[in-house]
Amino acid sequence: MPELPEVETVRRSLAPHLMGRKIEEVKVIMPKIIKYPESQRFVELLTGEVIQELKRRGKYLLFSLSSNYIWVTHLRMTGQYIYTKPQVPRDKHTHLIFILDNGYELRYVDIRKFGMMYLLRPEEFSVAKGLYTLGPEPLDKDFTLAQLKERLAGKKRKLKPLLLDQTFVAGIGNIYADEILFDAGLHPEREAMTLSPEEIERLFKSIQKILQLGIENRGTSIRNYVDGQGNMGGFQKLLKVYGKAGSSCPVCGQPIVRKAVGGRGTYFCANCQQ
């Protein structure tokens, strides 16, 4: 489900409620969500910890704790964190519950159970391989046009799979990849090394613009996504190509097409995107 703008929205919606909160109890209903350490150890270590800060890196949420441990979560397709009062009925896909010291609890809900959690010391970071190998953060100052140019050079790969590769750039998923490529006027099957300097600049600007717009609109809710308070996002109203096969391109009026590219459903305008 959640890509960079959704994870950032979850972070922002939870941070004010969780900062300084002590975790009084951890209830594990579905141990397989916990990847490391073993679930009993995870519970022992997390119980009594105080949440200091809530950070994001790519699509990962990072809770820094009062000890030097970091609680790492990836929501994958359908993971949600819900901050709520205990008396509110639980969704049947609630897999972990974190009881807080202020009468609230944080629930981890995940229909497809693809999500994962780790509790790591800084020197153990490589245990979460995907986090360890993450590429540059696209909205950070150190993500530059020159850097993108360099990373694209000599790459024969198609743009769509490249944007989805988290070691290339962190945080872009299937929705935003399609919206970025439409905004940049670039075909999802273009080989990366064939881009002109002017096209690379368009891609660079569209990556930042579309992700920023996604955050400003509190993410995209098509199926399951909600933030930490259970609120839907608004960016689904602004999508131009994703999920719009058969409707007309907002720029030229030609029909939007759907095609599998690198195994993922891909939407684009074959006229505007070359």
Add this chain to the structure above:
DNA sequence: AATTGTACCTGTCAGC
């Protein structure tokens, strides 16, 4: 080394 395919799960929707 770099791609591509497959597995992990549950739910929904279209077509018969």
Add this chain to the structure above:
DNA sequence: TGCTGACAGGTACAAT
């Protein structure tokens, strides 16, 4: 009404 298959905001790991 079922049933069946395709598809879904993702990535780890195996196989080429």
